[in-house]
Amino acid sequence: MALRFLTSSDMSIDIVVTCDDAVECTEEQRSQYLETGELGALDVVRDDATRFNIKALSPAEREQAEANAGALTRSELGRLLWSEAPNDTTERAKWHHDLDDDERVAMSEYQQYLNRVYVEMIRAALVSIDGEPADVDQLQMIRPEPARIQTISELVLHIQRISLLGIEGK
């Protein structure tokens, strides 16, 4: 990792999402694009691809996004369990199966908090879509549902990449 982020929260970049019909790429190219943000990593990006303009978050904007999502009332037990959960899908399912009911509720509440953080991050970072001022509520109208979820996920990854150092970097 080196300089794959923006130093100023006044700067913004254009990105596309890989579930766009005007974008063609392999799974490997998709991973590389999400990691670097370089359009050249993708196989085909046609001119009619939807361009999202996003900016890097400042510390104050990140804090505000977390506060709006309910950072002060989030479940600390859920956060702890979330950090302890195994990465492997099967192991994670077995681990979750053994949790008590209140622990499952705490995990679920923390997952909901994370989802709200993602939406609030996009609200703070999304500048425009195809040159027109945009809001996160417009993303909620994307259909079909898998495309909406993937668009939000990819936007969050790009915002994190340009705003924050990755986990590996800390």
Added chain:
Amino acid sequence: MITAASVWLGHAGGRSWSCDQCRDKKGLRALRGNCGGPFREDLPQSRRDDRGVFVPAYRIAPDCDETFSEYEFRSCPVAGVNQLAPLIGAYNRHRSGLYPLSHAYPSPSCALIDVMETLESNRNSATLRAQKRMIDESKS
């Protein structure tokens, strides 16, 4: 990780990372050197895990603190540090009192704040380590 490497490479001095695969490529040094690409398997310091070839941080900068020593580098750290040079320069000028960081970066992103915090904490750790070594050497 690269930010921390910029501190510990300097701290380790002559014992710090000297990339064999960079030295093999004539002309790289003249181009502000270092390939930045993945490590070769046959480097004396390289190891392999399920994610590919890596070099442990304590082989990159032998005289480092415990936190940094646990990192795993998967490409030449000097190339990464070169890319961070403008930020490191701004930090140094801020520390020397030449001008505050807010002049160079009026609207810093979270990432920039993170870089500066990492530089500060690792510099402090390296300074303490150097002082401890001097005290130990003076006793012996």
